[in-house]
Every structure is written in C-alpha cells, then in structure tokens.
Amino acid sequence: MDRISALPKPILHDILARLPEKDAAMTSVLSNEWRDTWYSFPILSICDRIIFGSYSPQIISKLDKLIGYVTRRLLKLREQSLTIKVFKLDMMREHNKYMSHHFDLWMNMVSENRVEVLELCLFYFDTYRVPPYDLPRCVFEVKSLTKLVLKGKIKLNQSFFNHSIKLFSLRTLCLRDLLVEDKGIIEHLISHCPLLEDLTVYCCLVYKKKNPFENEKFVESLFLHGLQKLKEAEIQGIKEVYIDAPNLENLCYAYGPFYNLEAPLRLNLDSFTRLRCLRLRNSSITEKWLLDLFHNFPFLEHLELCSCNMLERINISSAQLMILEVNSDLKEVNIDAPNLLSFYYCGDDRAIISFLTSSDHLVFDASPAHDSRRGYYSLREFILNIKPRKVLASLSLSVYHMDGIEQNCLSIQQVSSIPPSIKCLELDSSPNEDEDLYFHYMNWLLSCCCPKTISFFFQDDYGMKPFTVFVYELLMGRKMQEWFDHFGDTKCWWHDLKIVKLTYSFNDDEKVDFKTAVNSILLSTNDRKSVSFSLEL
DSSP, X not given: OOOGGGSOHHHHHHHHHTSOHHHHHHGGGTOHHHHHHHHTOSEEEEEHHHHHOSOOTTHHHHHHHHHHHHHHHHHHHHHTTOOOOEEEEEOOHHHHTTTHHHHHHHHHHHHHTTOSEEEEEEOOSOTTTSOOEEOOGGGGGOTTOSEEEEEXXXXXXXXXXXXXXXXXXXXXXXXESOEESSTHHHHHHHHTOTTOOEEEEESOEEOOSSOTTSSOEEOOEEEEOOOTTOOXXXXXXXXXXXXXXXXXOEEEEEOOTTSOTTSOOEEOGGGOXXXXXXXXXXXXXXXXXXXXXXXXXXXXXXXXXXXXXXXXEEEEEOSSOOEEEEESOOSEEEEEOTTOOEEEEESBTTOEEEEEEOOTTOEEEEOOBOOGGGOOBOHXXXXXXXXXXXXXXXXXXXXXXXXXXXXXXXXOOOOOSOOOEEEEEEEOOOOOSOHHHHXXXXXXXXXXXXXXXXXXXXXXXXTHHHHHHHHHHHHTTTTHHHHHHHHTTOOOGGGGOEEEEEEESSOOOTTSOHHHHHHTOOOBTTBOEEEEEEEEO
C-alpha cells in the first residue's frame, strides 16, 4: 500500500523540494495523485535549454507545449490560492520572440499568487532581430517578494518613475545587463527596497528611446542612500559608486575592462567600517592604498585582488585576515598574517612570495602563469622564490599550459639532490600524445619539486587520459628501460618514487585495472573528475 501518497500536500511538496528538479518532475507520471501534487507544487523552474536542447525545426510545437504546461500549472496554483514560492524562467533569445505576451501573462499570474522568489533570465545574442522584453510593472508591486533576479535584455523605460513600487519584503535584488532609459531608474528602484540585504548591479546599459540598440552606453554612476540593512553588494562595470550602507560586510567591485583602468578608484570605501570581505577586480589601486587598507577596515577577513594591474608588489599586514586571493601579475608579495588560513596566487611565475608570519593551518594554492613570449617556463624558480621553505609543505601547485607544451619551453636543470617538497602537484593540461615528450615533461616537473601527491584533472583535454596512464606506469616502474633508452644510464632521484595510494573523485570498480578505469571517464565541462597518486620515496 502506498502510504506516502496519502500524506498531506505540504509534506509531499517538501519531499519534492528536496529532490533534483528532473527527479521531482518525474513523480508526475506515477499516479493521478502524484500528478495533482506536482501541478500544485509551488516551485516552478523553466529552462528552455534543458527542455528543448539545441534549436530544431520542431521548436514551435515544443514551445506550444511549454506554454500550455506553464500556464496550466500557474492556473492550478491560482485556483487553489497557493502562494508561489519560486518562479524561475530562463529563456534564450530565439525563443523569446514567440513568447513576449505569454511572459506578460505569467508575470501577472505569479504577481497575483504572491510570488516570493522571482528569477527572470533572458540572455541572447542577436539583439537586433528581436526587441528587449518590457517587464510588466505589476512585478514591482508584489509585497511578498523576498528575492528578485532580472538578467538579460529586460527593458525599463521612463514611465517606470510614475509607477508605485511596493517591494517592502525584498531582501535580495540582482540586476544584470538590463536596458534602462534613464540611469536614475536603477537608483529609484533600489531606494524603494527598505529591507534590502543583498544587492547585485552588473553592467546595465542606458539606451535611447527611439532605438534601444543604437548608442547604448554603460551606466556610469550609481548613488544609493539609506540602505541600513544592506550586508552584501556586488557592483560591476560602473565608474563611480556611492553607497550609504553602514552595515555592509561583503563588497565586490569590478571597474570593468571597457574603462580606463588607470583612472582613480571612485568608490566610498572608507565609509564601510564593518567590512569583512572585499573583492576588487579591474580596479586601479596603489601600493599605498593597499598598505592603509587594514587600518581602515579592522574587521577585514577576506581580501581578493584580481587584475589590479597598477600593482607591482603588495604588502599585507593583518592579524585578522584569514583568506587572501591574488590574481594579478606581480613582482613581489609580502605577507604578515599570522591567522591566514587560505592563500591563492595566480600570476607571473617569476614573483617572489614571502611570509613573515603564517598559520600552521595554512592552505596555499598557486597557479603561476607563463608568458609564452619569454620562451621557457621556470617552475623551479617560482618554487624557490617562496619563503620560508616550511610554507611549501602547504603548497598545492597547479600547472596549466594555455599555449600547449613544447620541449623547448621546458627549462630542465640537472638536479643532484631532491628538489623542494610540496603538498600537491595538480595537472589539468597534457603534452600532445607523444610519449617522447611525456618523458621530457615528467623529467621537467619532477626536477622542479617533490610532490606528496600528484592529481590529474579531466575536463575537456582528451590528452589527459593517455598521459595519466603513462605517468602511472612510469611511477610503477614499468617504463624504466624506456627511460634509460631516452636519457642513457642517468638515474634521477624520482626513480625511487612509488605510488602508495590511488584516489578517484568518482566511483571506481576495484576489479577494473587502472587504464580501463581512466579510459572510461566521460569528459564534461560541468563535471571535473580527477585521479590522485599519493607518493612515497
């Protein structure tokens, strides 16, 4: 006897909410009771790329079915006077031109049903063929909304100023790539959200009324007042920003690569005295500004600097800092942070990195970038430039070759002793399927460092599979004779390295040999699988 189906609807809805979307939808075919439960489920998530896949000649008939399905579900919820917990609509451009009036209908229906979370994503590429979507004003009168996400070519015109805004419960607002007729529209909207805690404004555009597609320009300034509840803000692509938010704790600001990056930072950072996390990208900050940073923000625990190209060196001194991320080409990094738990560096492989103090629990991840114009990639030099040497025990080193791997770019030095020991060597790119190059590449890597673990990541590099199998067989001693055939009788320190443990990020069959297990991995850009070798001398 099926006792689950007899449970009250709220409990069944809670069960559906805990399932993956696809599995939850499949319950509708179990029985009439489950179908009725699904149609009264107050969470709707519609994504055309998941439903349709790629474009096909049958797209119109599929769209008709989608329109009927969404409309029936919304009508069912309205008939039962059920509040819509979540409504997400993610549509690509080629479908939107058939559906604008249906979008209007759905926006009105979810507004009437007191929707709590509304996410509308209309990303597309051919802007000139189809006009942007003019969002109905009823959305801004929904008192029950706690989260509103608007992404893509959604248009707000001057008439917006004349409509009432009743977003009294809104706590999260995201505006990305919107088209506005006046930059003041964004400021006007935000000023009517008294409980706002989380705000994102990303690369919105101002357009001319006669033609929304001609002479578009980015919103250049944003002035926000009275945001007493605001805790998190992400602002990207705006030149000048002023935010009156005394309780702000988390700020991400990106100036944008389309502006003059040497212009001074125009952001009222000094007023955010409670800031705990600061992320700056494409921003023109100086060494002196950075030196004063921790005096101005005594609670700062997390700092990220990305593409801040005016900096050549940074000096970090903070007893509170716990997370530091640097993604910029620097000559020198000096860190005095006794409580630092995580440090990530991505930049010039010639940088000198020094720790005056560091935590015993530090996790140090580095991905040194190689300039192909310079010829060789000196990985060993990068490791030796990290001081003091004890920090290397926490170092996970990611090696990636954007321009491919060539033998003449591998600067190999004769190493008589064991090179510096590091925690982990991470590889996500491989040489061409050339076993001769495999030998040279492994000799280069292991002349630079002695890793406790080597991890191989499989995403979209089809050459990683044969390379990983090669390294496995090499470290298992099965290719020693071929090594000596290549390099003579010279024995290297790493010839005594042994694999003591294999770790898979996916379920493996212990009965299957290693080569078969690796070759069975399905590569996917969305699912990064890995294999790790734990090593001992």
